Amino acid sequence: MVILDIKNLTLEIESNGVLIKALDKVSLTIQENEIRALVGESGSGKSLIVRAISGALPPQWIVTADRLTWRGENLLTMTRAQRQAIMRRDIAVIFQDPMAALDPSARLKEQLLESVPDEFIEGRYSWERKRSRMKIAEQILHRVGINEVASCINKYPHELSLDICQKFMIAMALISQPTLLIADDPTRGMETNIKKQILALLTHLNKTRELSILFVGHDLLAISAMAHSMTVLYCGQTVESGKMKALRKRPLHPYTKALMDSAPSFSPDLQPKSMLVALEGTIPTLQHLPIGCRLGPRCPRATKECVQVPMERTINEHKYRCHHPLHLQVI
Numbered sequence: 287m288v289i290l291d292i293k294n295l296t297l298e299i300e301s302n303g304v305l306i307k308a309l310d311k312v313s314l315t316i317q318e319n320e321i322r323a324l325v326g327e328s329g330s331g332k333s334l335i336v337r338a339i340s341g342a343l344p345p346q347w348i349v350t351a352d353r354l355t356w357r358g359e360n361l362l363t364m365t366r367a368q369r370q371a372i373m374r375r376d377i378a379v380i381f382q383d384p385m386a387a388l389d390p391s392a393r394l395k396e397q398l399l400e401s402v403p404d405e406f407i408e409g410r411y412s413w414e415r416k417r418s419r420m421k422i423a424e425q426i427l428h429r430v431g432i433n434e435v436a437s438c439i440n441k442y443p444h445e446l447s448l449d450i451c452q453k454f455m456i457a458m459a460l461i462s463q464p465t466l467l468i469a470d471d472p473t474r475g476m477e478t479n480i481k482k483q484i485l486a487l488l489t490h491l492n493k494t495r496e497l498s499i500l501f502v503g504h505d506l507l508a509i510s511a512m513a514h515s516m517t518v519l520y521c522g523q524t525v526e527s528g529k530m531k532a533l534r535k536r537p538l539h540p541y542t543k544a545l546m547d548s549a550p551s552f553s554p555d556l557q558p559k560s561m562l563v564a565l566e567g568t569i570p571t572l573q574h575l576p577i578g579c580r581l582g583p584r585c586p587r588a589t590k591e592c593v594q595v596p597m598e599r600t601i602n603e604h605k606y607r608c609h610h611p612l613h614l615q616v617i
């Protein structure tokens with residue numbers, strides 16, 4: 287069953303008096319118990335999608351969509367209070383920069399205890415409720431792999447390492463037992479072992495707690511090991527999405543293919559010391575967007591048709607937007 291359904295989400299932001307489509311008809315769905323990866327180069331709009339889902343955008347930005355629903359309820363038309371209730375109860379978000387997301391002026395203990403929902407706390411008297419709150423906090427810290435609870439819980443964020451802060455963020459996100467966790471690049475800047483631990487933890491939570499996850503990231507190898515499905519974004523446009531296995535086996539969009547070819551671990555036939563394939567050029571800035579398919583200036587298959595935005599096409603569950611997909615000849 288689909289829990290989050292996004293169809294043709296467009297986000298317009300003002301730059302020098304002109305409205306620019308930072309997100310242009312983005313579509314994405316998340317099923318119950320699914321891990322979906324959202325990938326794309328830096329600046330492609332991944333964090334904007336996360337913020338649009340969570341409603342954390344400046345009020346002057348214009349968000350429109352054919353559908354932006356949580357379990358069938360329209361997130362765009364519901365009241366602010368209804369949306370906040372969903373974000374508190376059902377959807378938890380780990381934003382990209384853990385240090386910035388934590389309050390620098392409060393000890394981690396205060397921040398964590400504050401996020402324990404009142405309905406989970408047991409006891410009649412205040413001392414009982416305080417003890418219950420602390421017990422829940424300690425349990426969640428153990429679950430995310432923080433064992434030296436006593437030594438770090440009384441510290442401020444700047445006194446701890448990035449990975450401990452990130453684990454705290456994950457603990458705070460999970461404490462309300464959400465149905466969906468949105469993790470925006472949760473392992474950025476971390477060393478390999480810590481990365482592995484966090485990915486293993488998320489996979490474990492998906493399996494044992496039936497937690498659905500929208501995992502935003504760059505590391506294709508790690509993503510392909512954990513995600514069931516993947517959505518590929520380029521410059522604010524979703525270019526391809528489908529089951530992980532199908533995308534790995536046969537990408538249909540030139541950008542997805544280039545992304546996979548540029549990851550050495552994705553090319554098992556690659557000879558040692560051979561050059562990695564990469565698209566020429568860089569992702570355009572929002573102020574210099576090409577018309578039509580935004581990959582046009584960098585795409586080896588582009589023709590004059592590509593000045594029109596391609597429609598979404600579907601083969602089984604595999605969706606792509608391209609006038610000249612890889613399974614067809616360019617005429």
Ligand SMILES: Nc1ncnc2c1ncn2[C@@H]1O[C@H](COP(=O)(O)OP(=O)(O)OP(=O)(O)O)[C@@H](O)[C@H]1O
Nearest residue numbers: 299308326327328329330331332333334335571572
């Ligand atoms: N507050 C803002 N004001 C204006 N433009 C913004 C703002 N935030 C993001 N952008 C622009 O929107 C585009 C998408 O940014 P976003 O942060 O979503 O990229 P991203 O895919 O998350 O990149 P990364 O992988 O580096 O995190 C970029 O061109 C960025 O410059």
Ligand code: SF4
Nearest residue numbers: 579582585592608609
């Ligand atoms: S062939 Fe055209 S539509 Fe397809 S990715 Fe290239 S530029 Fe875009």
Ligand SMILES: [Mg+2]
Nearest residue numbers: 332333382471
């Ligand atoms: Mg980002």
